[in-house]
Amino acid sequence: MNELEPLTLYSLNNIVRATINRDMPSRYWVTGELSEVRETASGHCYIELVQRDEATRELVAKARGTIWARTYSLLRPYFLEQTGERFSVGLKVLLQVTVDFHELYGFALDVCDIEPAYTIGDMARQKQQIIKRLTNEGVIDLNKELPFPELPQRIAVISSSTAAGYGDFCHQLKNNPYGFVFYPSLFASPMQGAKVEQGIIEALNRIAEHLEQWDVVVIIRGGGATSELSCFDTYDLANNCAQFPLPIITGIGHQRDDTVVDMVAHTRAKTPTAAAELLIHAMSAQAQYVDSLKNDIALAVSGSVDNMRRNIQTILHNLPMSVALYLQQQQHKLALWENTVNSASPRRILELGYTLTTCNGKVVRSSANIASGDVVVTHTAKGNFTSIVTDKKNDNE
């Protein structure tokens, strides 16, 4: 071949293809981030894999790739089952590929296998970083530290209105066996996919506009099959939930490890139904307490009445004795008075030999009050006699 003779493009590409086939015959394990995932009607999956600079996040490498339908039909459910995530944009993946070059379509990776553990590890690492950041910022337990309302009746529910979870939740509350009243109201948000974070944050903001009208926030999503959870593992969403001034209950419906939102929430329930049960239980505890107070007041009042009755009985029982004692005391006093009176009586003095003289019915206390010739009567203890005064002598004479 003459070196000056130009090659056709096809020939050049054919050389590249041959070179790649010769020099890169193996399968390679390669890591990257999915920047595009497109499934075709025929079951193939076209992807774009990128690598970013760790610091600047700018793209440093990019490659197209293909997962043929026969491979993708196996890898897709396997990946979902292992990671709980759909094979979708944003995920870090470890793929086994062969390198292909086609004269017309150019460079592409042919994906033959996938290692889900790498994706799981990466998601766990991201989650740990978020948790660490929330811990360092001192917000991770803020929602947990809020007091739980005595009556969690006015419930702001964040869910998708079409999700079965919301229906289950309302049904469970409405049909609670005790007849408790609840007021569940919906604040709609997407519960799946990339819009979850923004949707929930906006719903929280709408609830916060009338904060005092709500007792509790419940974030729920229907369980269904294994479902994507990474949308609940974002920093902004967790931060908003942790700092929300009302207690948040989650019922995101999954059996796996808690999402970061579950971790910062006041209380985590496994499913929407379990979240409803929890609220019913809280009401039931209050109902029992009210009943016990009713008992207590009845006991306290009857105890108090019993006490008063006992006091009256004691008084009645002691009354006769008290009266007898009182009478005895009075009799004793009377006797003393009698004695005193007796000893002061003129009769007693007369009995001692003294006499009492009267003149015209008046007691004669001094000789100055009588004159010679006056008729006086002398009283003795026994009998009296009449005399005529013949002589008198006054003290000062």
Place this chain on the structure above:
Amino acid sequence: MNKIETYNDAIKRLEEIIAQVNAGAVDIDMLTANLREAQELINFCRNKLYKVDEEVKALLSSIADETAE
């Protein structure tokens, strides 16, 4: 008696009445009044638990996206 507006206030007042009666701090004339007040408070609490408050319902449906029936 102060006007009781919240469930919490009602519960606190009930606890207070029980404590006073138990301590013998209530005389016989007050006892009937206390018992009547306690009964009213208990009814108030039970209404909160079991009776739909149409006012609350209307208010909440005006500020939520959708209210469950």
